Amino acid sequence: MAATPLLELRGIDKSFGPVxxxxxxxxxxxxxxxxxxxxxxxxxxxxxxxxxxxIYTIDRGTAVFEGREVSIHSPRDAAALGxxxxxxxxALCDNLxxxxxxxxxxxxxxxxxxxxxxxxxxxxxxxxxxxxRTVKSLRQLVSSLSGGQRQTVAIAKAVLWNSRVVIxxxxxxxxxVAQTAQxxxxxxxxxxKGLGVVLISHNMNDVFAVSDRIAALYLGRMAAxxxxxDVTHSQIVELITGGRSGNLGLPPEKPSDFIDITPAGExx
Amino acid sequence: xxxITKTAGGIQVVKPTVSSHIRDYWARVRGGDLGTLPAxxxxxxxxxxxxxxxxxTFLSALNFANLFNQGAQIVFIAMGLVFVLLLGEIDLSxxxxxxxxxxxxxxxxTTHGLPWTVAIPVAMLTGVxxxxxxxxxxxxxxxxxxxxxxxxFLGFQGVLLTLLEGGKNISINxxxxxxxxxxxxxxxxxxxxxxxxVGGFAxxxxxxxxxxxxxxxxxxxxxxxxxxxxxxxxxAFAATYVLTLERxxxxxxxxxxxxxxxVPIIAVFLVLWTFVLxxxxxxxxxxxxxGNTEAARRAxxxxxxxxxxxxxxxxxxxxxxxxxxxxxxxxxxxxxGGSNILLYSVGAAVIGGTSLFGGRGKIIYAVIGGxxxxxxxxxxxxxxxxxxxxxxxxxxVLLAAASxxxxxxxxxAATGT
Numbered sequence: 177m178a179a180t181p182l183l184e185l186r187g188i189d190k191s192f193g194p195v196x197x198x199x200x201x202x203x204x205x206x207x208x209x210x211x212x213x214x215x216x217x218x219x220x221x222x223x224x225x226x227x228x229x230x231i232y233t234i235d236r237g238t239a240v241f242e243g244r245e246v247s248i249h250s251p252r253d254a255a256a257l258g259x260x261x262x263x264x265x266x267a268l269c270d271n272l273x274x275x276x277x278x279x280x281x282x283x284x285x286x287x288x289x290x291x292x293x294x295x296x297x298x299x300x301x302x303x304x305x306x307x308x309r310t311v312k313s314l315r316q317l318v319s320s321l322s323g324g325q326r327q328t329v330a331i332a333k334a335v336l337w338n339s340r341v342v343i344x345x346x347x348x349x350x351x352x353v354a355q356t357a358q359x360x361x362x363x364x365x366x367x368x369k370g371l372g373v374v375l376i377s378h379n380m381n382d383v384f385a386v387s388d389r390i391a392a393l394y395l396g397r398m399a400a401x402x403x404x405x406d407v408t409h410s411q412i413v414e415l416i417t418g419g420r421s422g423n424l425g426l427p428p429e430k431p432s433d434f435i436d437i438t439p440a441g442e443x444x
Numbered sequence: 445x446x447x448i449t450k451t452a453g454g455i456q457v458v459k460p461t462v463s464s465h466i467r468d469y470w471a472r473v474r475g476g477d478l479g480t481l482p483a484x485x486x487x488x489x490x491x492x493x494x495x496x497x498x499x500x501t502f503l504s505a506l507n508f509a510n511l512f513n514q515g516a517q518i519v520f521i522a523m524g525l526v527f528v529l530l531l532g533e534i535d536l537s538x539x540x541x542x543x544x545x546x547x548x549x550x551x552x553x554t555t556h557g558l559p560w561t562v563a564i565p566v567a568m569l570t571g572v573x574x575x576x577x578x579x580x581x582x583x584x585x586x587x588x589x590x591x592x593x594x595x596x597f598l599g600f601q602g603v604l605l606t607l608l609e610g611g612k613n614i615s616i617n618x619x620x621x622x623x624x625x626x627x628x629x630x631x632x633x634x635x636x637x638x639x640x641x642v643g644g645f646a647x648x649x650x651x652x653x654x655x656x657x658x659x660x661x662x663x664x665x666x667x668x669x670x671x672x673x674x675x676x677x678x679x680a681f682a683a684t685y686v687l688t689l690e691r692x693x694x695x696x697x698x699x700x701x702x703x704x705x706x707v708p709i710i711a712v713f714l715v716l717w718t719f720v721l722x723x724x725x726x727x728x729x730x731x732x733x734x735g736n737t738e739a740a741r742r743a744x745x746x747x748x749x750x751x752x753x754x755x756x757x758x759x760x761x762x763x764x765x766x767x768x769x770x771x772x773x774x775x776x777x778x779x780x781g782g783s784n785i786l787l788y789s790v791g792a793a794v795i796g797g798t799s800l801f802g803g804r805g806k807i808i809y810a811v812i813g814g815x816x817x818x819x820x821x822x823x824x825x826x827x828x829x830x831x832x833x834x835x836x837x838x839x840x841v842l843l844a845a846a847s848x849x850x851x852x853x854x855x856x857a858a859t860g861t
Binding site: 252255263265268271272276282283285288289296297300304308311312314315320 | 736738
């Protein structure tokens with residue numbers, strides 16, 4: 177197992193106005209491993225991803241990429257480091273074809289003219305490296321693809337640029353059984369290629385099927401980051417729902433952490 | 445049957461053949477992606493109807509040449525509107541914007557006595573400025589384009605009246621400007637234009653085909669490429685033949701033959717904008733913003749700047765439409781670009797196959813749709829039908845085109861994914 181993390185987040189705080197969404201969150205992403213990021217709705221998974229990808233700026237804390245402290249202020253900064261995010265809603269344009277979508281915003285050009293042939297070659301190579309063997313045409317419109325195929329295009333788009341870290345936001349949420357298996361296989365293959373993969377998922381079966389490590393967020397705090405082999409299904413569920421499981425997770429809440437909001441005079 | 449072959453990266457794909465190409469096209473049509481097929485069929489039907497009813501006048505060479513001059517303004521405004529429609533926006537002010545730009549040129553030519561080399565660029569610049577202002581209001585302030593351009597529609601009508609000092613009619617004498625939408629090329633030049641145009645298209649198509657084959661990529665079957673070239677050649681040469689026939693009413697007084705000058709002007713802009721939309725990253729980004737704005741934004745595309753630019757292009761093209769409108773009647777009046785010009789232009793773009801919902805459309809659609817509008821207007825006038833009937837019929841055609849668009853979209857949603 178790789179000893180040094182590819183991406184290391186330390187003490188991340190993020191607030192929206194008076195609401196603090198992330199408290200002192202730390203996360204390590206290792207090359208060649210799938211790190212599952214789990215947590216209940218509102219635990220802060222999406223916020224954390226948007227902080228990593230530069231859509232939100234962090235209030236406090238540091239991000240260390242390959243041992244170097246980095247600051248990520250925009251999606252472009254993240255892309256320059258090799259951090260790519262595959263969003264839940266895919267962010268593909270239905271009216272463009274596979275190649276056009278994969279190069280969207282970063283088209284290859286010769287002079288002012290688009291270099292379609294080079295783009296098509298690169299797209300083909302990338303798809304093959306993901307073990308996609310058959311498509312009808314690389315010039316097929318994305319609107320004509322199935323859910324699993326669209327997910328594959330979205331992932332291929334993310335790995336096209338020699339990315340180092342790929343973050344997948346609920347990649348299997350909308351898929352059937354067979355397609356889910358295909359996408360999970362693809363996720364595993366990304367890690368086997370040496371990338372650091374972060375998989376956000378609600379599905380414990382998916383999480384245990386592919387991940388090496390599991391990071392559980394609970395109400396904006398990192399409850400635990402553990403190796404998948406060391407924990408059981410139910411322990412992770414407890415971490416997600418209660419923030420701790422046995423000796424894992426956040427310390428038990430102390431009564432002093434709470435503010436008494438009972439109106440004076442009603443005290444018994 | 446389908447044959448499997450390999451493309452970039454050794455990915456297996458279906459090898460395209462002439463029959464599979466035709467099958468795919470038919471599948472796309474059935475799947476709701478009709479493109480410009482309804483417009484082409486409609487155009488053929490209209491020509492048949494008017495051709496049978498008024499074969500003497502409608503099918504004459506004189507009338508064929510007139511169609512280009514009559515449709516030029518609408519085609520130019522519609523070409524610009526395609527960009528705006530691709531983003532799912534609308535520009536209701538394009539008609540009067542073209543009137544204002546035409547008036548600006550006229551005033552520069554007459555009141556200020558400037559040569560056309562200054563007056564025409566000034567008019568075009570006016571168009572660009574108008575577009576940038578409209579686009580900025582839409583993109584930066586977030587006012588719906590319908591409202592911004594509706595306000596501009598009223599505003600420009602007023603600007604035009606003010607420029608013409610309450611409604612004067614100003615005539616122009618500049619020979620060059622007049623010739624733009626009245627003059628014809630000599631017979632020799634007509635043929636040179638046709639041959640160069642078809643030759644250029646053939647070279648571009650074949651070079652592209654060979655380039656893809658040589659890099660081991662999937663290309664359209666050669667049969668289809670050749671069919672496209674032959675099709676264009678047949679169309680262009682037949683049209684040039686008819687246009688170079690003598691069409692003067694009285695040959696003794698004057699001779700009138702040759703391609704109208706406005707035809708190569710339309711062709712140049714058709715090629716230019718088709719290239720921009722299809723072969724540059726700017727065009728790709730226009731389609732992306734129209735297809736999925738959020739995806740475009742996440743891909744780092746400057747969505748606001750794209751939005752402003754399409755309005756600038758639309759008003760720029762409207763300015764050329766205005767120049768041609770002034771050229772055609774050699775004068776400008778408060779109704780230049782008014783009455784039904786804008787509605788006909790939007791109609792042309794939509795009838796041609798541009799989607800009102802954004803993301804789907806080509807520049808050629810504006811030209812084909814413009815031809816449909818021009819043929820309806822021209823044919824019904826020759827049939828001696830009054831304006832009321834013409835408006836009702838044009839309205840029905842536009843409604844039919846918009847229904848095709850909406851149904852195609854529903855169908856695509858049902859068959860896609």
